[in-house]
Amino acid sequence: MASKNISAFVLVIVGVVFSSQASAADFPKATEDLIGSYRYLEARSQDFLEKFDKAEEPMSDANYADLIATRVLREQVAHLLADRLVKSDSSNEEVAMIREFKAPQRPGSYISSLPLTDDVLEALGHIDEDSPAKRDARQALIARIEKLYSKEERIELEKNWGTGEVVQAARAQARDFKAAGTMEAEIRNYARRLVQDVVLPKTRKPSSGARVGPSTGAEGNLTGREFPSKMWAITYDDGPARQTAQILDELLSRRMKATFFWLSKNAPGYEKTSVARAKKEGHGLANHSATHQQLTKLGSAGLDKEITESTKTLERIYGQPLGFFRLPYGSGVNNTAIRDRIAKAGLIHVYWNVDTLDWQDRNPDTLYSRTMKQVARQGRGVILFHDIHSQTVVASRRVMDELRSQGSKIVTMAEAVSTINGGTP
Ligand SMILES: [Zn+2]
Structure with missing residues (x-):
C-alpha cells in the first residue's frame, strides 16, 4: 500500500x-x-x-x-x-x-x-x-x-x-x-x-538621469531599486476582487495613490465598481496577464492571449492606455520571447524589491513587520501586495501610515518613472 x-x-x-x-x-x-x-x-x-x-x-x-x-x-x-x-x-x-x-x-x-x-x-x-x-x-x-x-x-x-x-x-x-x-x-x-527566470532580475544600475521605457532586454525591469531615496510605490496584484473596494477606501481616506496590477479575466466583473473608482481616484492601472498562468510554459498563442489580448481588454475597460505589466509569479522575467511581447505592447515590466508574502501569511501583524523590515533595508522601491486577501487590507493600511510617518513619498508607478526619467514627480 x-x-x-x-x-x-x-x-x-x-x-x-x-x-x-x-x-x-x-x-x-x-x-x-x-x-x-x-x-x-x-x-x-x-x-x-x-x-x-x-x-x-x-x-x-x-x-x-x-x-x-x-x-x-x-x-x-x-x-x-x-x-x-x-x-x-x-x-x-x-x-x-x-x-x-x-x-x-x-x-x-x-x-x-x-x-x-x-x-x-x-x-x-x-x-x-x-x-x-x-x-x-x-x-x-x-x-x-x-x-x-x-x-x-x-x-x-x-x-x-x-x-x-x-x-x-x-x-x-x-x-x-x-x-x-x-x-x-x-x-x-x-x-x-x-x-533561471525569476527572483532578482537583472536590473539597470540606479543612476541619475537613467531613462526607463519599454525594453525587450532584461535590464528593462523596474524593481524599485531605481527610485530616489524614500520614494515608494505600493502595488496590488491579482484583483480586482471583493477586498479591492476596502483598499480603495483606505487609500482615499489617506489621499494616497497605489498601482493595481489586475487580471483581465477579473476586471469585467468590477467594471462599474472598483475599476471605475480606481480610475476616478487616480490610481495606476496595470496588467498582470489574463488568467495568471506561468507564462514560461506557454507557446505563442498563449502569450498573445495572456499579454497582448489582455492588455487590449484592460485598456478598453479602463478607457486609457496602460503603461506597466507584471508577470504572474515573476516568472519569465529574463525570457526574451515574453519580454518582446511586453515591450511590443508598449509596457514596462515591473518587478518588486519588497515582498510582503501576503498570499502565504494570513497574520496582519507579521505581514506588517516583514514589510517594514524590508522597507528599512531597501530605503525605496516597489512593495508587492495582493488585493485578494482580507489580511492585506489590514496590513497595507498600517504600512501606508508608517511610510507616511517616516516622511516617505508614496507614488504610482507612472509618477515614479516620470521622476526617474527627469520629469516632475
Ligand atoms: Zn499574481
Whole structure:
C-alpha cells in the first residue's frame, strides 16, 4: 500500500509539474493524492516563509525561489482539484473527498482564504441539485462533514493556526503519504528551474538621469531599486476582487495613490465598481496577464492571449492606455520571447524589491513587520501586495501610515518613472 501511495504521489506531482492530466481511471485515488500534495505544499511553504523572514537580505535568499515554486505548484494542484469537481464522471466518493477537504473552510477563517476556496465553491455550483442521486449524496456528505468538524473543532482549528499547530497537523498528514521526501526533491528541482527566470532580475544600475521605457532586454525591469531615496510605490496584484473596494477606501481616506496590477479575466466583473473608482481616484492601472498562468510554459498563442489580448481588454475597460505589466509569479522575467511581447505592447515590466508574502501569511501583524523590515533595508522601491486577501487590507493600511510617518513619498508607478526619467514627480 505504501509503495502504491508513493508511485501515485510521484505521478501526480510529476503530472502537475509538467502540466499533464492524470487519466480518469485514477479517480478517486489521484484526488486523494492531490489533496495530500496540497496540504504538503501548504505546510512546506510555511517552512520556507520562516527561513525567508530570518534571512538578512530576503530578496536574494536562496529559499525565495523555493517559496515561489511552492506557490506555483500549490495553485496548479488547486486548479486540478477544481477541474476534477466539475468533471461529469466524478464519483460521489471523489466529490465527498474534495468537500471534506473544503469542510473547515468558512468565511473569515484562515482556511477560507486558501486560493482553492473560490474555485471549489464555483465548481460545486455545477453539481446538479435536481438529480436525486446527487441530492442524496449531498445530504449524506453534509452529515459527514458536520460530524468530522464540530463547531468547537472548527473554532479551535482557526485559533491554533497562528501557533503553527495546523501546519504541524498538515505536515503529519503529508508524512502519512510517505512521499514527502520525493515532493521535497520535486520542489527543489522545480525551484532550480524557476530560478533561471525569476527572483532578482537583472536590473539597470540606479543612476541619475537613467531613462526607463519599454525594453525587450532584461535590464528593462523596474524593481524599485531605481527610485530616489524614500520614494515608494505600493502595488496590488491579482484583483480586482471583493477586498479591492476596502483598499480603495483606505487609500482615499489617506489621499494616497497605489498601482493595481489586475487580471483581465477579473476586471469585467468590477467594471462599474472598483475599476471605475480606481480610475476616478487616480490610481495606476496595470496588467498582470489574463488568467495568471506561468507564462514560461506557454507557446505563442498563449502569450498573445495572456499579454497582448489582455492588455487590449484592460485598456478598453479602463478607457486609457496602460503603461506597466507584471508577470504572474515573476516568472519569465529574463525570457526574451515574453519580454518582446511586453515591450511590443508598449509596457514596462515591473518587478518588486519588497515582498510582503501576503498570499502565504494570513497574520496582519507579521505581514506588517516583514514589510517594514524590508522597507528599512531597501530605503525605496516597489512593495508587492495582493488585493485578494482580507489580511492585506489590514496590513497595507498600517504600512501606508508608517511610510507616511517616516516622511516617505508614496507614488504610482507612472509618477515614479516620470521622476526617474527627469520629469516632475
Ligand atoms: Zn499574481
